[in-house]
Amino acid sequence: MSWPILFFAAGLGTRMGELTKDKPKPLVEVAGRALIDHALGFAETPGIGPRVVNLHYKGAMIRDHLSQENVLFSDESEALLETGGGLRHALPHLAQSPVITMNTDAVWKGPNPIAQVIAAWRDDMECLLLMVPRSQVSGHLGEGDFTIDDAGRLHRGKGDIYSGVQIIRTETLADIKESRFSMNIVWDQVAARGGLFGVRYSGQWCDVGQPSSIAIAQSMLHV
Structure with missing residues (x-):
């Protein structure tokens, strides 16, 4: 089985302030590498692909950066x-579900967070979030x-943090009429049907959401 993957890179990055005035957030560097390169590195394994990147703010810069x-x-x-609308817009490139x-x-x-969420995927799931x-x-x-219950299902609440990695059956997007919508x-719709599951990441994770997070991330990586 192959696993299509979409990397979300279209956001405005407004919380990064001056750092995203002249470049998109995915090109901000942590430990000498652009954030998008950190992410793409986890998908350089057999069985993962196609690899799709969505673009909006300063998208030409991301195209140039990834030209090779x-x-x-x-x-x-x-x-x-x-995020939701972006995923649905990218479906022609992703070709299959989940x-x-x-x-x-x-x-x-x-x-590898991608490998961990793949290993936890089951056929009875509609959506699996890596928590x-x-x-x-760090940095969040x-x-x-x-929260995650004993069956592995997710419920809204002050529990674990969503890491930004998921597996999802794209058929679940069909009933949403809006072109622009959040995941x-x-x-919430999948959870109401009992199809939203979570698995916990076993390593360390840093959200690079504001300028101060860069030093925190580099400290976590011991750079």
Whole structure:
């Protein structure tokens, strides 16, 4: 089985302030590498592909940066579609279901997060989110996104942090009429049907969401 993957790289990166005035957030560097390169590195394994990157803010810079990579681009230059809309817009490039999606604004220390979520996937799941216990999180300002029950199902609440990696059956997007929508709308619908599951990442994770997070991320990586 092959695993198509979408890397979310279309956001405006407004929380990064001056760092994203002249470049898109995925090109901000941590430990000498652009954030998007940290993410793409986890997909350089057999069985993963096609690799798709969505674009909006300063998308041409990302195209140029990845010109030597084996990736496809989903262009949202006309309108930013948020995460759910961006995923649906990219479906012609992804070709099949289920698919993996990964945010490009975090760094990891530990096992390959993509491999871990694939290993935990089961046929009875509609959507599987890779979660991180708060004790293993750096640089994140939130209080938690979901709790995980004994069956592995997710429920809204101040529990673990969503890491930005998921596997999702794209058929679940069909009932949403809006062209621009958040994955949160999808997750709530899937959770109501009992199809939203979570698995905990076993390593360390840093959310690079604001300038101060860069030093925190580099410290986590011991750079």
